[in-house]
Amino acid sequence: MKLGFIGAGNMGSALISACLGNGYPAKDLIVSVNTEASRSRLSTCFAGVQFMSNQQVAAECDVLFLAVKPFIMPIVMQDIAATLQAHPKLIVSVATGLMLDYYAEHLGSDCPVVRAMPNTPVQVGFGFTGLLANQAVQADHKEWVTQLFSQLGDTTWVQTDDAIDQITALSGSGPAYFFYLFDAMHQVAMDMGFDPKTAKHLTLKTVEGALQLSEKSEQSFLQLRQAVTAKRGTTEAALSVLEAGSVQYTFQKAIVAAYNRARVISSEHNK
Ligand SMILES: NC(=O)c1ccc[n+]([C@@H]2O[C@H](COP(=O)([O-])OP(=O)(O)OC[C@H]3O[C@@H](n4cnc5c(N)ncnc54)[C@H](OP(=O)(O)O)[C@@H]3O)[C@@H](O)[C@H]2O)c1
Numbered sequence: 001m002k003l004g005f006i007g008a009g010n011m012g013s014a015l016i017s018a019c020l021g022n023g024y025p026a027k028d029l030i031v032s033v034n035t036e037a038s039r040s041r042l043s044t045c046f047a048g049v050q051f052m053s054n055q056q057v058a059a060e061c062d063v064l065f066l067a068v069k070p071f072i073m074p075i076v077m078q079d080i081a082a083t084l085q086a087h088p089k090l091i092v093s094v095a096t097g098l099m100l101d102y103y104a105e106h107l108g109s110d111c112p113v114v115r116a117m118p119n120t121p122v123q124v125g126f127g128f129t130g131l132l133a134n135q136a137v138q139a140d141h142k143e144w145v146t147q148l149f150s151q152l153g154d155t156t157w158v159q160t161d162d163a164i165d166q167i168t169a170l171s172g173s174g175p176a177y178f179f180y181l182f183d184a185m186h187q188v189a190m191d192m193g194f195d196p197k198t199a200k201h202l203t204l205k206t207v208e209g210a211l212q213l214s215e216k217s218e219q220s221f222l223q224l225r226q227a228v229t230a231k232r233g234t235t236e237a238a239l240s241v242l243e244a245g246s247v248q249y250t251f252q253k254a255i256v257a258a259y260n261r262a263r264v265i266s267s268e269h270n271k
Contacts, residue, residue, distance in 0.1 A: 001024075001028065001062045001063065002028050002029075002030060002060055002061045002062050002063075003019055003024060003028060003029050003030070003061055003062070003063050003064075003065070004030045004031075004032075004057040004058065004060065004061025004063070004064040004065065005029065005030070005031045005032065005057070005064075005065045005067060006032045006054050006057055006058075006064065006065070006066050006067065006068060006076055006080070007032075007033065007065075007066065007067035007068035007069075007072070007076075008031050008032075008033050008038065008042055008067065009033075009038075009067065010120065010123070011067045011094045011118060011122075012031075012033075012065065012067030012094075013042070013045070013046075014118070014122045014123050014127075014152060015065050015067060015092075015094075015148075015152075016029060016031070016042075016046055016049065017046075018122075018148055018149070018151035018152050019148065020046065021151050022147070022148060022151055025048070026046060026047060026048030026049050027048050027049075027050065029046070029049040029050070030049070030050045030051075030052050030056075030057050030060055030061055031046075031049050031050070031051055031052075031057070032051070032052055032053060032054045032056075032057045033051070039051050053079070054076055054079035054080055055079050055080065055083065057080075058079070058080035058083040058084060059083050059087075061089070062089060062090075063089060063090045063091075063092065063144075064080070064084075064089060064090070064091050064092070065091075065092045065093075065094070066091060066092070066093040066094070066095060067093075067094050067095070068095065069095070070095045070096055070097050070098055070265075070269050073095055073098055073102075077106040077107075080107075081106050081107055084107045084108070084111050085107060085108045085111070088107070088108065088110045088111040088112065088136070089111070089112075090112045090113075090114070090137070090141050090144075090145075091103060091107065091111060091112065091113045091114070092113075092114045092116055092145060093113065093114070093115055093116065094115075094116045094117070094118060096117070096168065096172075096262075096265065097262065097265040097266045097268070097269045097270075098115075098266075098269050098270065099115075099161040099266060099269075099270045100113060100115060100132065100134045100161060101270065102269065102270050103134070104134065109134070109135070109136065110136055111136060112133070112134065112136040112137040112138065112141055113133070113134045113136070113137070114131055114132065114133050114134075114137055114141070114142075114145050115131070115132040115133075115161070115164055116129050116130070116131050116132075116145075116149065117129060117130040117131075117164050117167045117168050117171075117172050118149070118152065118153075118172075119171050119172050119173075119174065119175055120175055121153060121175055122149075122152035122153055125151070125152060125153060126153050127149075127152045127153035127154075128153055128154050128155070128156075128171040128174075129149045129152065129153065129154070129155045129156075130155075130156055130157075130158055130163070130164055130167030130168075130171065130172075131145060131146070131149065131155055131156065131157045131158070132157070132158050132159070132160070132161065132163065132164050133145075133157070142157070161266065162263075165259060165262035165263050165266055166259055166262075168258070168259070168262040169255050169256070169258035169259035169261075169262055170255065172262075173255075173258045177251070177254065177255070178207070182203050182204070182207065185203045185206070186199050186200055186203045189202060189203060210224075225239075
């Protein structure tokens with residue numbers, strides 16, 4: 001089976017790594033990028049993969065991954081539409097904001113399309129990917145896609161484009177929310193006199209410990225928080241500052257703002 005990739009930046013490269021990790025030989029991977037510089041870099045990272053034009057990739061592959069920026073997609077559609085209308089094949093697109101109808105309009109409704117919304121931790125195998133299929137996608141396609149994205153972390157199938165916008169705001173943008181908090185703790189630790197390496201280490205180990213405890217415990221996040229919050233203790237002192245600043249409410253508003261933005265982007269791209 002030949003796997004085609006149009007776009008091989010952050011996301012496309014993670015997908016190529018997953019396919020290689022899943023046992024697909026490099027010679028069966030066909031890639032299209034825009035610049036000679038990327039071709040040269042990628043042929044070093046992924047020795048043995050073939051490089052072709054968008055039209056050739058669409059014609060030669062059995063499954064096609066689309067991993068270009070949404071504003072590039074009209075160019076790509078122009079290059080591949082005729083081939084896919086004549087010979088529908090499974091498309092897996094990671095492009096943000098392009099709904100299933102967008103692909104049906106360009107490629108025809110017989111073309112099986114999966115929308116995937118991964119996040120950046122897919123690059124290290126700890127991502128979370130939301131998946132949405134159109135009517136033409138078969139059960140065996142879904143199984144294949146699930147297995148592939150499982151190489152990159154966890155997955156969940158959703159039923160609507162709107163749910164993909166929600167996933168975008170939660171797990172898609174989510175890593176940045178936590179990097180924001182990690183950065184705050186790292187800064188304070190350094191202000192207290194810890195060297196940058198130790199400050200980073202204690203920040204990450206605290207996060208990892210909280211994560212492991214949350215995963216292994218039967219208790220809710222609220223109960224876990226209460227368990228470290230003794231009356232008049234240090235955690236209570238910290239939490240009272242967070243509460244006074246309405247930090248939890250602001251954090252929730254931030255996620256809703258990301259969701260609203262995802263909806264606006266979707267409506268702009270699907271006019
Ligand atoms: N990064 C994320 O966290 C994330 C998460 C979820 C979804 N996404 C979505 O994934 C998609 C890709 O994002 P990315 O971060 O991987 O982008 P990226 O790193 O900028 O990569 C874009 C790729 O598209 C190629 N390309 C540009 N024009 C092309 C053309 N006309 N024909 C063929 N290939 C072309 C580029 O090639 P050159 O390098 O040669 O220009 C590059 O390989 C976007 O739609 C993004 O919204 C990203």
